[in-house]
Amino acid sequence: MKAERVAEEMTKFPFDNTYARELSGFYAACLPEDKPEANLLYLNRTLAEDLCLDLNLYEKSALAELFSGNRLPEGAEPIAQAYAGHQFGHFSPQLGDGRALIIGEVINQQGKRYDICFKGSGRTPFSRGGDGKAAIGPMLREVLIGEGMHALGVPTTRALAVAATGEPVYRDKVLPGAVLTRVAASHIRIGTFQFFAARGEHDRVKRLADYTIARHCPALLGKTDSYLEFLRFATAGQAALVAQWMSLGFIHGVMNTDNVSIAGETIDYGPCAFMEAYDPNAVFSSIDGQGRYAYRNQPLIAQWNLARLAETLLPLLSDDEHRAISLAKEVLESFPETYRHNWMEIMCAKLGLRGGKDQDLLADTALLDEWLALLHTDKVDYTLAWRRLADAAEGRLSELRELFSEQKALDAWLAKWQTRCAEVDRRSVSMNGIDAAQRRGHAMREVNPWLIPRNHHVEEALAAASDEHDLDPFEELLVALQRPYDEDLKLAKFAEPADASFTAGYRTFCGT
Secondary structure, three states: OOOOOEOOOOOOOOOOOHHHHHOOOOEEEOOOOOOOOOEEEEEOHHHHHHOOOOOOOOOHHHHHHHHHOOOEOOOOOOEEEOOOEEEOOEEEOOOOOOOEEEEEEEEOOOOOEEEEEEEOEOOOOOOOOOOOEOEHHHHHHHHHHHHHHHHOOOOEOEEEEEEEEEEEEEOOOEEEEEEEEEEEOOOOEHHHHHHHHOOOOHHHHHHHHHHHHHHHOHHHOOOOOHHHHHHHHHHHHHHHHHHHHHHHOEEOOOOOHHHOEOOOOEOOOOOOEEOOEOOOOOOOEOOOOOOOOOHHHHHHHHHHHHHHHHHHHHHHHOOOHHHHHHHHHHHHHOHHHHHHHHHHHHHHHHOOOOOOOHHHHHHHHHHHHHHHHHHHHHOOEHHHHHHHHHHHHOOOOHHHHHOOOOHHHHHHHHHHHHHHHHHHHHHOHHHOOOOHHHHHHHHHHOOOOOOOOOHHHHHHHHHHHHHHOOOHHHHHHHHHHOOOOOOOHHHHHHHOOOOHHHHHOOOEOOOO
């Protein structure tokens, strides 16, 4: 269905809508609802330019009409995707985009294809009794966390725009409404495959797999084992992504299969949070009462989710069910080692041990485990501890010491770490010389951020925007998050942890 509500005097977006064109029956065509008083709150012009969207000629009011869904660009074909999903371990056979619409696909300056999607644009055939709306706070949260993750180098969906709608959204209280425009490599999820597999529609699973391979891993096209290699592709992507989450202390909060992107991007910034005091059991999601998606469980859940994907692909792997299961099992059982490789590569760099030999892996793992145990025992801030360890590499220990109360335990560990660093230096030409310490410190600061989206600052910015119509705190925080590795005294407040009283009672919500 071609969109009928076309923006007056609005440039035609360079859409090439392959999902709508090639996968009829995998979605429901649907128009966004009208918004009474659209107002543009945020626009990522740099991202727009990278997506080849020329928005510079249009007034703010026209852009508000566009990004609220009141006026669609020419070429838009808004669709709500069908998908299922395991939610906290329980299978829901029909979920789908209940408040989201993909309006089209564009190709960026590097030749990569992206979806442009509205979130909060109104009811769809998949709304399941919901209102299809979103509030300003959760949509601006998507901006802050998504852009923060992007600056940290984590694969992620991104926010192109947020427009206020001028209408109320009823949750636990009345909130001002908004629409997010989200950009993703695609919105194909594990749950998309589950939707058709659960109905026994294996021909559609095959069509979806063929489309996904062509879009995300075209090198597999034509290979006799393309579906097995596709499973390997998805497995590798999740292992790498979750390793990055873990290295930063990021807790997704709702790793349901409908929130797992086949493209290997972080998607859905609802009940997510960054850990402050290191705690492997940390949970912030208000709906995760059993701790299923606790920080330490994220790698295990990623593997569990991939097993659900593998189940949908079994008929494509082999006509012999036992052989199909054996092939899938082999890939799934590779996940722990693939994850561990990604994790240790990142963590060795964070420890300043990049360049270490494979035979030192056991020693490096033991050193890392002991360091994390120290952080846990002393309830040390995860982000600042790593950053101050980079200073310690250059001989400046005072700020690191201030974070710990157990000085003897810290000193004992530091002695082991310094010995290990010296071993790495002797084996690495790049680290030889009198400036080895400065090189190590510099390298560590490139992988250990000084600044993350601290939960209390995020909440303060969202509350100001939602309750007081004040975007200044949001904009100030957003600017700070663009440079997470650069220490800037003017931004020092954003690097400070919250009071323990805030963190102890902090809970995040999904926003629906």
